[in-house]
Amino acid sequence: MNQTIELKIKQHYVAEIANGYPLILKEAAEPLDETLDEGALFKIVRPNGKYVATGYYGKQNKGIGWVLTRNPQQEIDQDFFQGKIKSALQLRDEFFEDDDTTAFRVFNGEGDGIGGLTIDFFDGFYMLSFYSEGIYSFRNLIIEALKETVNYRGIYEKKRFNTNGQYVEQDDYVEGEVGQFPIIIKENGVNYAVDLNDGAMTGIFLDQRNVRLSLRENYSDGKTVLNTFSYTGAFSVAAALGGAYETTSVDLAKRSLPKTIEQFSVNGIDYEQHQIKVMNVFDYFQYAARHNMKFDVVVLDPPSFARTKKMTFSTSKDYPKLLKDALAITAPKGIIIASTNNASFDMKKFKSFIDKAFKESNQRYKILEQHQLPEDFVTPEDYPEFNYLKVCIIQLLK
Structure with missing residues (x-):
């Protein structure tokens, strides 16, 4: 108790x-x-x-x-958690009925009434993420509530919180079927390989689903696409399936190479027809500029903060410079997909970063699309600051 x-x-x-x-x-x-x-x-x-x-x-x-x-009579017990989960599931009915998308968020923290807890669905597997020791103390009640509410293949959990000065990111099987990873999920008909028991992340960021769809349908056909901070190459796969002439995926993590090859392969794409570079994105910008390389589409989806031996990067301070580096290697009339998940500033501030970069580069631009969190990532309606994702699809005008 x-x-x-x-x-x-x-x-x-x-x-x-x-x-x-x-x-x-x-x-x-x-x-x-x-x-x-x-x-x-x-x-x-x-x-x-x-x-x-x-x-x-x-x-x-x-x-x-x-x-x-805000009900003084409400007990915080299994029935409470079960009620919240049931309500969240009802909001996602259409996702469960969509055979083309088999991975999505079924419970989004404060948007569904319990801050610090998220639950994601991966083709019958449920993955709970706990973001503090506080919410983790309710773990057993939450898991029992989930089990009483859904039919599941298996349940996994992630602990993502600070304990005694150490940031804990630990995956763990809970019960049900033991996943034979990677499992293959679908997103708008595209295959992606995911692993629920391999570090802090799964192999795909579900919140970028609509952006990947737009890249595939609207901006890839016949184009050269540079995917920076590419992780497992999900944007590159979307571009390739959209008819891109060639994609180039750049990420500093060594595991990005086999993971990107895997994502191409589960879609029947010959990865050897595409470029996969394991290197610092900023070094790649310099390399591409020296060789006068130009890309029709550049995807920028950096982490909020990153540190290497040479430098530190923070989206709240360094995004304009990142955009200027990208502009130097973007083809005339090209497209930049600029994205950030930094919750410390809003879309208006993000657009000011874009404007600053273009003005300092003497470039004109037009924002063709803007995206925030997709429908399954429910946020409190009256508090837009919890809608952390900000994406602008920008076209150069010369």
């Missing part, structure tokens, strides 16, 4: 939480007892002691926990 304590919220933040804001900010609350265990339940009250909401203690980014309910 999780401990329950009273948490006083400063008056300035009361209306925000009462009206639906899901995150309990550190600065919003009175100081906590440092010996308090994550997972403790909060009875959140006004300075005068009047009830506002019930939440839990779980450190995640700038928050100390998440609101779970």
Whole structure:
């Protein structure tokens, strides 16, 4: 049984939480007892002691926990979690009925009412990701709730939180069928190989589904496509199936080579007709510029922060320079797919990075499309800051 304590919220933040804001900010609350265990339940009250909401203690980014309910009579038990999961599944009915897409998000944290928890579906397998010790303390209740709600082949979990100064990323089989990885899922009819028991990630970022579809259908036919920070080459596969003349995938991780070959192969594509480079993207930009290489389409989907022996990169500071490097090797009238998952700034700020890069490069441009999280990645309707994905598909005008 999780401990329950009273948490006083400063008056300035009361209306925000009462009206639906899901995150309990550190600065919003009175100081906590440092010996308090994550997972403790909060009875959140006004300075005068009047009830506002019930939440839990779980450190995640700038928050100390998440609101779970604004009903003072609501018990945080298996029935609570089961109800939240059922509601989330009902919102995804059309995804379960789509044979062309067999991997998607079925529970998206605060958007579905439980911050710190996501659940993804991979062709009958469910993968739970816990983003704090606090939400992990409810693990057994959540797993039992999931088992009571869905038919599953197998269940896996990921622990993705900081413990005693160490960032924990651990995969683990929970129960059901033991996956024979990679399993092959479909996304808009395209095959992708995924592994639920191989490090922090699975082999595909499900939130980019609509962007990959647009690349395949609208911008690839007969084109040369450069896919930077390419991971397992999912964008390259989409481009190749869209008729790209050639794709070039660039990523510093050594495993990107066999993983990209695998993604091409499960789609019957001859990977030897495409370029796969294991190297620093910024070094590749310099190499391509020296050799006067030009690409019709450039995909930029960097991590929010990266560090190498030579440099550090942060999207919040360095995205304009990244775009300028990409512009130098983009063909006239070419396309840049600029993307970031950094939640610390919004789409307006991201567009200012784009404008800055183009102005400093004396280039004109037009934004053809913009994307944020797809439909299965439900976010709180009144709080757009939780819609972290920002993608602009940009055309050079000369």
